[in-house]
Amino acid sequence: MKRIVILISGRGSNMEALLKAKLPCEVAAVISNKADAAGLEIAKQHGVATAVISHKDFANREAFDAALAKEIDRFKPDFVVLAGFMRILTADFVNHYAGRLINIHPSLLPAYTGVDTHERALKDGVKIHGCTIHFVTADLDHGPIIIQAAVPVRQDDTAATLSARVLHEEHRVFPQAVRWLCNGNVRLNAHGRVETDRLEQRGTTLISPGLD
C-alpha cells in the first residue's frame, strides 16, 4: 500500500477529509510548521503520527526546507500532500519530490494564485470560482492541474460564505485526487504534463448566475 505524508499549518479540515475518506494508502504522518495547528489534534485522534518542524527555528528557507524534507523522508512516503500548508517551498525541496508532491489551492488556477483568493474573486466580480488540486512545481501555484471544482459566486456572497462553498468542494475533490494518485490513475509525465487513465469526463456546464 502507498504511503503519504500530509503537511498542514492550521485548521486541518482538508487533512481531516483525507483521513475520513478511507483512501487506498496509509497516512504515515501529519507534519505541521506550527505547533498550535488545530489539525495536529485531529490527526492524533485518528491515530496518525504527528511532528512539528517550526520554520521559526531556522535561519532561512533553505535550512527549514532541508529539515522538513529530512523529517518527511523518515516516514518513507510515496507522495507528499500539502493540505493548507502555508509556506513557500524552495526549488530544491520541490525537485526532491518531483511528481510526488501535490497541493490544494482555493481558486480556479491559474486565476488567483497566492493568498486572499476569495476576497480578490469577489472584488473582481467573477461569477464562477472554485478550487484546484495540482502537482507542485517551483513555479508557485502554477503546477500541472489534476482536478478542479467550480462553484457559483452569489450576489450576496461575503468572503466567508464563498470560502465555505469552495471548502465544501475542496473536501470532495482532494480525496479523489489522492485516490487517483495512490491507485496510479494519474501521474506527471516526463514532459511535466498530467496523464490520467480510466477517468470518465462527466458533469454538466456551470453557468452562473444561470440562464432564464
Ligand code: GRF
Ligand atoms: C484551504 O482553503 C486550502 O485550500 C488552503 O488553505 C485552506 C486550509 O484549510 N490552501 P484547512 O486547514 O484544510 O481547513
